[in-house]
Structure formats: C-alpha cells, structure tokens
Amino acid sequence: MPTSKIELKALDTPLKVLFTGYLTTVAIGYVFALIQILFTHGMADGKLGLSIDDIVYSYYGNRSGTLLENKLNGSMKGKATEEENFVIMQWARDGGGQTDYVNHGVKKIIETKCEICHNENASGIPDFGEFSELHETTLEDEGATFSSLTRVSHIHLFGISFIFMFVGLIFSFASTVPSKYKSIAIGMPYAFLAIDILSWWLTKLHPMFAILVMVAGSGMGFSFAFMWLMSVKEMWFMNNPCFSDPDSPCAKRLKAMIEVMSTVMQFFWKITGTQILKLMGIGFKWLYSKMK
Ligand code: HEC
Secondary structure, three states, rough: OOOOOOHHHHHHHHHHHHHHHHHHHHHHHHHHHHHHHHHOOOOOOOOOOHHHHHHOOOOOOOOOHHHHHHHHHHOOOOOOOOOHHHHHHHHHHHOOHHHHHHHHHHHHHHHHHOOOOOOOOOOOOOOOOOOOHHHHHOOOOOOOOOOHHHHHHHHHHHHHHHHHHHHHHHHHHOOOOOOOHHHHHHHHHHHHHHHHEEEHHHHHHHHHHHHHHHHHHHHHHHHHHHHHHHHHHHHHHHHOOOHHHHOOOHHHHHHHHHHHHHHHHHHHHHHHHHHHHHHHHHHHHHHHHHOO
C-alpha cells in the first residue's frame, strides 16, 4: 500500500518560507546566546574565550578568592577604573566591613559606577543599594547559587526543548537522511540538554564535571547545525533547476550574478583596501568556478 509522506523538498513554497523563517530566527538567537555565554561565562577567568576554568569558576566558584574580586577581574572588569577596582578589592580582602565601606570611599565608587545596574530594579543580579547584598559577594566565591541554578535550569529546559521540538519536527520531513540517523539527530539534543543541565549541578559539587558541560553544549550545537543545514538544503537546493540544471535560465542568471558580485567585491577591495571584501571576492569566484 502506498504511503504518502511529507517531504521537505516537495513542500509548497509558503510552508518552506515559514519553516525557513523559523529556522533562520532561531539560528540568529543561537548566535546571540553564544555571544552572551562568551561575555559572561567566557570572562569568568578574566580572559575572553570559553575554557574549562571559566566553567569551573561559574558553577563551582573560584574558592581562592571572593566573588567580588573575581568579578572585578572578570566580567565586571571595565565598569570602574583600575584604581577604583583596587580600592574595592582591598576593602573586600580586609573583610568587607561596614565602617570601612564608607571611610575607604568604597561606597562612593559603588554608588557611581555600579548602582546604575546593581539597583533595586535589576532582576537576577544583586542590589548594591543594600549593603548586605554587596557584603555577600565579599565572602568566598562558591560559584552559582542554588537559587540561580534552579532558575536557569527550568528556563533552559522549558525554552530549549521548544526550540528543538520545531527544529526536529521540520527536520523529520527530510528525505535524504536514513530514518535511523534521523532518529539519532532528533533525540540527541534532548539527551544533551538533560546532560548539560545535570552537569551544571554536578560541577557545583565537583569541578571535574566541567568537561561534561562543554561536551553536552557542543553536542547540542552540533545536532542543531546538522538538522538546520539538512533541512535548508532539502527545502531550497534539492530539485531546484537553479542548482541541478546548468542550462536552466535560473542557473544562468545565478551564474551571471555571482560573476558580477565577484567583480564588484574586487573593485571595492581595490579602492578601500578592506580585506574582508577581498575574501568575499575570492569566495564568489570560487562559487563561480563550482558552477558548471
Ligand atoms: C552595565 C551594567 C553593570 C554595571 C555598571 C556593573 N555591573 Fe556587575 N553585573 C552586571 C550583570 C548583567 C551581571 C550578571 C552577569 C555576570 O555575572 O557577569 C553582574 C554581576 C556582578 C556580580 C556577580 C553577582 C552574582 O551574584 O553572581 C558582581 C559581584 C558584580 N556584578 C559587581 C559589580 C561591581 C563591583 C560593579 C561596579 C564597579 C558592577 N558590577 C557594575 C551588570 C553590571
């Protein structure tokens, strides 16, 4: 008995546009998420770029220092001047007492440089208008707190599972990937998501689990990229005379357009000297040579 199956390549254009719009939007969201990770966790050890140390500091904490000090060397580095940071750190090291807070001029620095963000209206970050909340950051840095982990865990589980619901659903209509691999690619992000969240909690207990955070995060990114590329490829590049039939008018137009783009890029590279234009010119030239 013939079974009718939905195939990405055979979909009506409106549905393809809908799917592609969704995929593109979540991909941009993913890029912003990565940038955010780079600037919060990535800066935890004071150096840009995500390392195991960053993950250990974020979840387990940097137990050789105070949170305040670690942040001033990390993601809060540029908020005040070097000298001001030094005054704050000195005060934190000396116990972070309330009289020194006023006398050593720390209060003034915090009020002018930090409370623009760290005020009562801020959610998720301490309010330095309250001395007790500032004082807490002068204790030993034990990484993420129980309440922040609980909050981020449930937001991630609910939010990310929805993203993979739709990315997976769209990808499930792909026809060039065998069913077995399709099932793996669709199931993997959920497994990695669970491992990712679990590994945050484990890293809170012991720093050796930080590697698991990296593995799970990369696995999730990899499955996302795979499903994304396969879906877009099947929707727009398969059975499309533009790409499969070199004699079609569309393919000829495309080829001419790529040639023009390559020339334009080279022209602007020559007059502006911008390297990226040169690279784009080379890219278009390569595309041109690939088209029969
Ligand atoms: C532009 C807004 C902004 C300013 C100004 C700012 N912060 Fe922050 N701060 C944040 C955000 C957002 C976070 C949470 C992300 C992170 O930890 O990097 C944060 C986190 C922190 C944390 C960690 C809190 C926690 O519970 O994990 C400390 C400590 C901190 N800031 C100290 C400071 C100090 C000290 C200053 C002033 C010298 C300052 N911040 C200025 C936005 C700001």
